[in-house]
Amino acid sequence: MMRDRRIRVLIVDDSAMVRKVLAMGLGSDKRLEVVGTASNAGSARQQMEELRPDVVTLDLEMPHMDGLTFLRSYMATSPVPTVVISSLTRESGEVVMRAMEAGAVDIISKPSLGVGEGLPAIMSDVCARVAAAASARPTFPGSGAVAPMRQPDASEGWVHAIGASTGGVQALSRILPLFPPTTPGIVIVQHMPVGFTAPFANRLDAICQMRVCEAVDGDLVLPGVVLIAPGGLRHMELVRSGGGLRVRLFHGDPVCYSRPSVDVLFASLARLAGRSCAASLLTGMGRDGAAGLLEIRRAGGRTFAQDEATSVVYGMPLAARDLGAAEQILPLDDIPGRMALAATAERSSRRMAAAAQQ
Structure with missing residues (x-):
């Protein structure tokens, strides 16, 4: 996809340190522009309506409304390509799968090291994946039911x-x-x-x-x-x-x-x-x-x-x-x-x- 402007990114995370590290890292990439940060779903929703980001980075563990519930809410009405960046994903694979099923296009686990040490070390990868997400379709195409195939017994050696x-x-x-x-x-x-x-x-x-x-x-x-x-x-x-x-x-x-x-x-x-x-x-x-x-x-x-x-x-x-x-x-x-x-x-x-x- 050819673009004549930088990719607009909204960062949603309840940690001020994570928001700061992500904003600095993503903002240093010439492809990306951090247009806003939010610590909770309410603030994020307001900024999404005002700023119209191309990509959202989303934590799954947030106060009031958790990230998964928030993801489902905006994917149902005004979908935006979303990259989940959350420490919760390392502990709960089930939540990760639900986030992907809800429409998240990628998932990145926060490092086990402290945010100040671990996150900057993987920022190059984070930037690449956020940039790629901008060209993604935020809802999965072709969601209608498909009939299972019929197939004879498995071919030996295939x-x-x-x-x-x-x-x-x-x-x-x-x-x-x-x-x-x-x-x-x-x-x-x-x-x-x-x-x-x-x-x-x-x-x-x-x-x-x-x-x-x-x-x-x-x-x-x-x-x-x-x-x-x-x-x-x-x-x-x-x-x-x-x-x-x-x-x-x-x-x-x-x-x-x-x-x-x-x-x-x-x-x-x-x-x-x-x-x-x-x-x-x-x-x-x-x-x-x-x-x-x-x-x-x-x-x-x-x-x-x-x-x-x-x-x-x-x-x-x-x-x-x-x-x-x-x-x-x-x-x-x-x-x-x-x-x-x-x-x-x-x-x-x-x-x-x-x-x-x-």
Whole structure:
């Protein structure tokens, strides 16, 4: 998105110190202009009406009206792209998930260090994510009901992979329930901070036909199971284990500013699964996953990317499109069906090859 002015940011936090640190950090970025700060929902609502910010940064723990209730109130009437920055998220993943479901486009956990030490150290990342949020759609598109897919028994040796970032919580919450319990194993990298992926997996597990878990080192990729890479500290790749595939979690530098990185997961699939995988790159800022998706396509796998109209942030899928990494650019709701068809086609091809040999 081209802009002829700076992105207008409203900071909402009950801590005067946090407001000061955020205002200084965000104000030092040439892309951003802090137009106001508020310590509570009442003041924030008034300033939102007067100042018309492009982005709101929001604490979840505030007096009188908590941040989650406030978020829901303005998303229902006058939605504004919102980045949640709250210490509460480190203790309560359930609140984080509710905030994302209510329309927040990104979540940042306040560091465990004192605000004066920890927050300035991550301000570069905070600025980038606030800037990206300005181009996000504040309400998730395509919220109508979608019928679950029908799919035959899982293709032996097949694996699905998905990468997502900003907006991915909403996207995955929408499409994963569509996959039937007979679906081949799904492995996912969703960019999230430490401590958030386990509660996210638990919420998905409650609404999905497949079993959804936060991945543990050594987990086997099995039909009917979704494995989500733990957020923040380690990369996730797949390694060969007998006749199947197993998760390997390992420490390493960020790739495309991300850890876990979609590129790392996708590259391992290209090496090991080749033609026996389908991968999709969903909404998110940056380029993570685009190069890995291209590797999968070159190895013979099936590759898809989410289209601009249904993406909250059209960054990662755009990078994949520009690289020629995705064989098809699809609306979000079409992606599960295309992935399922890829697995079904592979199974039919194997049956025909086996019959020809008899």
